Amino acid sequence: MMKKMVSVLLTMSLSMALIAGCGAGGDSSETEDAGSDGEVVIEFQQWFDNEMDEGYLQSVCDAFYEETGIRVELLSNPYADTQAQMQASAAAGTLADVVALDGGWIYDYATQGMLADLGALYEEIGFDTSDISSQTEVNGTVYAQPIVNFPCLMAVNLDILEEAGITELPETWSEFLDMCIQVTNPDENVYGFGMNMSTDNATCMEYYAAFAWNSGCSIIGDDGKPFLAGNEVWIETTEFFKSLFDNGVTLPGMYTLTDADKVQEFVNGRIAFMPDSVAHLTNIQEQAPEMNVTYINMPHKDDYDGQSYMRANNWACGIAENSEHKTEAAQFIQYLLGAEVNADxxxxxxxxxxxxxxxxxxxxDSEAFQAIQDIYATTTGVAEFYSFPTAEALMRTLDENLVMYLDGDYATAEEMMEVVQQEFDAAYE
Amino acid sequence: MRSKNKKPKYPVKKSLRRVIEPYLFLSPVVILMCLLLMLPIILVISYSFYDNVLITNDSTWVGLENYKTVLTDRVFLSSIKNTVIFVVLNVVFHLLIGMALALMVNVKCFSSRVKAGFRVVYMLPWMFNATVVAILWKLLLNANGVVNYLLSQFNMIAGPVEWLSDRSIVFWVLTFINIWAGYPFYMISILAGLQGISSDLYEAAQIDGASSVQSFFYITLPQLKPILISIAMLDFIWTTQNFSLIWLLTAGGPSHATEMMSTYVYKTAFTSYQYSQASAAAVIILLACIVLAIFYVRNQTRED
Structure with missing residues (x-):
C-alpha cells in the first residue's frame, strides 16, 4: 500500500515538474537580464567564438565587464546552426541582445523588424563613428555593424605556375584564361580554376560576380533594384565564366563543390587559381606548409582600367529589437570597435x-599575407547582393540558372539573365 | 451460486482511485508527447493556412493559398517526382539486397565465425552516420577519386566522370549511395526473421520433394511477410524524410537535379523565409507519411 502511494506521488510530482520545467523557459530571459546583484547581463549570439582561439572572445567580454560592469554571456554556435536558431528565437521573442549577422540575412531581418536602429542607439550613447569605415544600411537605416572585414580574393598556387613556366600574375580575363590553359594538365590532375558552386552555400555566386565587380560593373540599377538582364558587363562576365568551362580549365565536379572541398583541392595542389576568403589562409598554410601561395584580386575585363573592387565579407553585429538592454548592447558594439580592441x-x-x-x-609575415594587405589597402569592397531581399535565395537561383547555361540549356547568357531577372524581380512582389 | 447482494470488493472511493491511477502513471509520457510531438505538428498545420508566419506579428489567414502556391511550383512538383522515384527504388533495392545478404549469411555451410565476420562487414554501412557516408562517397566519387581511377585503369571511361555534378547521372548516384547506406537494416531484420522459421517446415518440404526455390517461395517468403511489410513501410517513411545525406552530398543540386521534398522545405523556410509555404509543403509530406503510417499500424494490429 505504501509503495503504491509513493509511486502515485512520484508520478504526480514528475508530471508537475515537467509542466513547471516547460513553463519556466519563458522566464529565463528575466533571470538572465538582471544578475543577482542587479548588474545588467546581455546575451551575444554568434559563431565567432568557434572560429578564434578558445576562450579569446570570453576574455574580450570579461575585459568589457571590468570596464563597464555589464556582463556579456556568450551563446556560441557553429555558423551553420546560427541562422536557424536566430529565426527560431526571433519567432519566440527571445532573440539575444547582440546577434552576429551574415550579410545575406541583414535585409530580411531588418525588414522583418528583428533588428534595432543602430544609428539612433549610437547617438543615444554618444558614439562617434567617424573612424568606422563601414555600416550596413537598409532603406537608409543602419541595422548592422561590421566588426571584422574579410576580403575575398584569388588564391594562387605559385608552384603550379612556375612548373608551367609562368612568371607573371594575371590581371585581365584574357591573361587569366591563357594561364589557366597553360597550367591545366588533366593527366596530372591539375586544373587552372576551381570554385565552389554547391547550393548549400549560394554566396559562392559572389566569387563569380567579383569578376564583374572588378570590371566596374554594378548589378544594382538606378532604382536600387537588381539589374542583370541587359547589363552589358554582367552578360560579358557570364560569357567569360562559360569560356573557362568550354576551354576545359575548370576543376571537374565544380557544380556540387563546397567551400571546404574547394580549399581541400587547392591544398592538394590540384588548382592553380581559387577565389576564396582570406580567412582560409591559415588553413592553407597549416595543411600545405611547403606550398608557395599568394593572392591577387579577381582579374578584370581586358579594356577596364578604372577603380579596383573586391568581394567584401565581414563579421557583423546587430541589436535585437526585442532587447531590454539596447543601450548596453550598443555600448558593447562600441567597445568591440575601439581602436585597440578591434585591432586585437x-x-x-x-x-x-x-x-x-x-x-x-x-x-x-608571409608573402601571401603581405599581398592581401597590399590589395586591401588599395581596393574597394563590394557586397551588392546583400541589398536585395532574400539575398541567399536569389543567389541560389542565379547559381541554378548559371549551371543550366553552362550545360547549354540556355542558348545565350542574355536569355539566361532574362529568366534570372524575372526571379529576382519576383522577390520584390 | 452468486449472491445478488454481494458487496463490492473495494469501497467506491478506492475504486475511483484505481480508475485514476493508470492515467497518473501515463501522464508524464502523455504530457511529453503533447508538448514535443502534437504541439509542433498542430503549429505547423496552422502556419500553413496563414501568410508571413514567424517573421511578422500580423499574419493573415489565407486559407489554402499556400498549398496552391506550393502545388503549382514546378520545383516542388519535380521534387515530388524525385522523392517518389528515390523512395521506391530505395525500398525495392533495400529489400532485394537485404534479402539476398540475409540468405547468404544464414546458410549452414559456413562456420558461425565466418558468418559473424560477414555480418560485421555487411553491417558496416549502417554503422556510419550520414556525415561519414557523405564524406566517404565524396572522396570515392571525386573526379580524381578511387572510382574514376579504377574505371580508367580498366579503360571503362575516357575521362574523369563527374559523378556528383553531372545532372544526367547525379540522381542515380545519390540513389545508389542511399541504397548502400540503408540495406543492412533490412539484412538484420530479415536475418532475425529467417532464424525464427522452424526447420521442421523445411524438413517437411524436403520430404515432399520441394526444391529450394519452392521452399523459398512457399515457406520463407510467407513466414517473413509480416517483417517485410513492416520494414518496407518504415523505410518508406524514413526515406521520404531523408535530408542529411542529400544535403551533404548535393544540397538538392546541381540545378534541382536531386531536389527532394525535404530539401525543398528547408530551402523555402531558411533561405526564402517563406515559412508558411514551407509549412504547407511539410504538411503534404506529413499526409503522405500518415497514409503509410496507417497502413503500418493496421498491418501491426492485424499481426497482433
Whole structure:
C-alpha cells in the first residue's frame, strides 16, 4: 500500500515538474537580464567564438565587464546552426541582445523588424563613428555593424605556375584564361580554376560576380533594384565564366563543390587559381606548409582600367529589437570597435579592422599575407547582393540558372539573365 | 451460486482511485508527447493556412493559398517526382539486397565465425552516420577519386566522370549511395526473421520433394511477410524524410537535379523565409507519411 502511494506521488510530482520545467523557459530571459546583484547581463549570439582561439572572445567580454560592469554571456554556435536558431528565437521573442549577422540575412531581418536602429542607439550613447569605415544600411537605416572585414580574393598556387613556366600574375580575363590553359594538365590532375558552386552555400555566386565587380560593373540599377538582364558587363562576365568551362580549365565536379572541398583541392595542389576568403589562409598554410601561395584580386575585363573592387565579407553585429538592454548592447558594439580592441580582434580572427585608427600587430609575415594587405589597402569592397531581399535565395537561383547555361540549356547568357531577372524581380512582389 | 447482494470488493472511493491511477502513471509520457510531438505538428498545420508566419506579428489567414502556391511550383512538383522515384527504388533495392545478404549469411555451410565476420562487414554501412557516408562517397566519387581511377585503369571511361555534378547521372548516384547506406537494416531484420522459421517446415518440404526455390517461395517468403511489410513501410517513411545525406552530398543540386521534398522545405523556410509555404509543403509530406503510417499500424494490429 505504501509503495503504491509513493509511486502515485512520484508520478504526480514528475508530471508537475515537467509542466513547471516547460513553463519556466519563458522566464529565463528575466533571470538572465538582471544578475543577482542587479548588474545588467546581455546575451551575444554568434559563431565567432568557434572560429578564434578558445576562450579569446570570453576574455574580450570579461575585459568589457571590468570596464563597464555589464556582463556579456556568450551563446556560441557553429555558423551553420546560427541562422536557424536566430529565426527560431526571433519567432519566440527571445532573440539575444547582440546577434552576429551574415550579410545575406541583414535585409530580411531588418525588414522583418528583428533588428534595432543602430544609428539612433549610437547617438543615444554618444558614439562617434567617424573612424568606422563601414555600416550596413537598409532603406537608409543602419541595422548592422561590421566588426571584422574579410576580403575575398584569388588564391594562387605559385608552384603550379612556375612548373608551367609562368612568371607573371594575371590581371585581365584574357591573361587569366591563357594561364589557366597553360597550367591545366588533366593527366596530372591539375586544373587552372576551381570554385565552389554547391547550393548549400549560394554566396559562392559572389566569387563569380567579383569578376564583374572588378570590371566596374554594378548589378544594382538606378532604382536600387537588381539589374542583370541587359547589363552589358554582367552578360560579358557570364560569357567569360562559360569560356573557362568550354576551354576545359575548370576543376571537374565544380557544380556540387563546397567551400571546404574547394580549399581541400587547392591544398592538394590540384588548382592553380581559387577565389576564396582570406580567412582560409591559415588553413592553407597549416595543411600545405611547403606550398608557395599568394593572392591577387579577381582579374578584370581586358579594356577596364578604372577603380579596383573586391568581394567584401565581414563579421557583423546587430541589436535585437526585442532587447531590454539596447543601450548596453550598443555600448558593447562600441567597445568591440575601439581602436585597440578591434585591432586585437583582427589579429585573432585573421581579418582586417573596421576602425580606421586600428593598427593590428599581425604576426603573419608571409608573402601571401603581405599581398592581401597590399590589395586591401588599395581596393574597394563590394557586397551588392546583400541589398536585395532574400539575398541567399536569389543567389541560389542565379547559381541554378548559371549551371543550366553552362550545360547549354540556355542558348545565350542574355536569355539566361532574362529568366534570372524575372526571379529576382519576383522577390520584390 | 452468486449472491445478488454481494458487496463490492473495494469501497467506491478506492475504486475511483484505481480508475485514476493508470492515467497518473501515463501522464508524464502523455504530457511529453503533447508538448514535443502534437504541439509542433498542430503549429505547423496552422502556419500553413496563414501568410508571413514567424517573421511578422500580423499574419493573415489565407486559407489554402499556400498549398496552391506550393502545388503549382514546378520545383516542388519535380521534387515530388524525385522523392517518389528515390523512395521506391530505395525500398525495392533495400529489400532485394537485404534479402539476398540475409540468405547468404544464414546458410549452414559456413562456420558461425565466418558468418559473424560477414555480418560485421555487411553491417558496416549502417554503422556510419550520414556525415561519414557523405564524406566517404565524396572522396570515392571525386573526379580524381578511387572510382574514376579504377574505371580508367580498366579503360571503362575516357575521362574523369563527374559523378556528383553531372545532372544526367547525379540522381542515380545519390540513389545508389542511399541504397548502400540503408540495406543492412533490412539484412538484420530479415536475418532475425529467417532464424525464427522452424526447420521442421523445411524438413517437411524436403520430404515432399520441394526444391529450394519452392521452399523459398512457399515457406520463407510467407513466414517473413509480416517483417517485410513492416520494414518496407518504415523505410518508406524514413526515406521520404531523408535530408542529411542529400544535403551533404548535393544540397538538392546541381540545378534541382536531386531536389527532394525535404530539401525543398528547408530551402523555402531558411533561405526564402517563406515559412508558411514551407509549412504547407511539410504538411503534404506529413499526409503522405500518415497514409503509410496507417497502413503500418493496421498491418501491426492485424499481426497482433
Amino acid at each position: 580582434l583582427c589579429v585573432h580572427a585573421g581579418g582586417f579592422p573596421v576602425n580606421a585608427a586600428s593598427e593590428p600587430a599581425y604576426t603573419d
